[in-house]
Amino acid sequence: MKRLILSHILIIFLVVISTYSCSEDAYMPTDAEEEVMEEESETEDDASTDEETGTEDTTCSDPSNYIFSEKDGLVLVEFENAEFSADWALKSDGDGHSGAGYMVWEGQQHLSIPGNGTATFKINITNPGTYQFLWNSAVKTGDNGTDHNDTWLRFNDAQDFYAQNTDGTSTVYPKGIDKTPNPEGASADGWFKIYRSGNNLDFKWQASTFDNNPHNIFVQFDSAGTYLMEISARSSGHGIDKFVLFNDSVTQANAISSNEESVISCD
Numbered sequence: 001m002k003r004l005i006l007s008h009i010l011i012i013f014l015v016v017i018s019t020y021s022c023s024e025d026a027y028m029p030t031d032a033e034e035e036v037m038e039e040e041s042e043t044e045d046d047a048s049t050d051e052e053t054g055t056e057d058t059t060c061s062d063p064s065n066y067i068f069s070e071k072d073g074l075v076l077v078e079f080e081n082a083e084f085s086a087d088w089a090l091k092s093d094g095d096g097h098s099g100a101g102y103m104v105w106e107g108q109q110h111l112s113i114p115g116n117g118t119a120t121f122k123i124n125i126t127n128p129g130t131y132q133f134l135w136n137s138a139v140k141t142g143d144n145g146t147d148h149n150d151t152w153l154r155f156n157d158a159q160d161f162y163a164q165n166t167d168g169t170s171t172v173y174p175k176g177i178d179k180t181p182n183p184e185g186a187s188a189d190g191w192f193k194i195y196r197s198g199n200n201l202d203f204k205w206q207a208s209t210f211d212n213n214p215h216n217i218f219v220q221f222d223s224a225g226t227y228l229m230e231i232s233a234r235s236s237g238h239g240i241d242k243f244v245l246f247n248d249s250v251t252q253a254n255a256i257s258s259n260e261e262s263v264i265s266c267d
Ligand SMILES: [Ca+2]
Pocket: 078, 079, 080, 097, 098, 099, 100, 101, 102, 240, 241, 242
């Protein structure tokens, strides 16, 4: 009997020791196991670093994607910075032009019908309002200032596109968009014929419409956003170097003498 009691006491003691031991000795990794865990952890860190170093393609080299940004009321663009069809030639003879040169139409003339040999310029406006348009152009064929001196221009998605004489007493709209009055001379489908005049055939800043009664060119942007300016071929031999759009916070003299080309971004 005494032996049986001692045996029970021993079993209870062993059970208590065993329970106590298990609760205290939680799993502890060996040194080798710890090294493996550290390596796995570092591998995860390396993977996340690689994801962060991914780079985006930021090239902007296709002129058909160019967007020119207005800044402080001025847009200044080298005319050759667009996608042109084959009958437009880039030339750089003489002086009076800037950038890579000037573009000249060498194809068939389109004196009555606009929409041939088109090129487009996307212009981002941040300061809405009315802007005057001017370009620097030259007569590169013949010796007469009234021939080979014009190209078609249109702003189709702006809120207004019109021409006005210098004292503001006459305002005209392009033909073909149900707005009147219209200018004397060629106009159709919302396009103005934009000419330069004078017997000095070299590059000069002028953009006029209305035959024998030069009206200046204006475009109205009612809200900030990107607008499309279109040109199309009219006279062969009309060379165009660059253009400006400027609002009433910029003088014409400052606009055409500026060297601050509009910043180009891409679609
Ligand atoms: Ca140019």
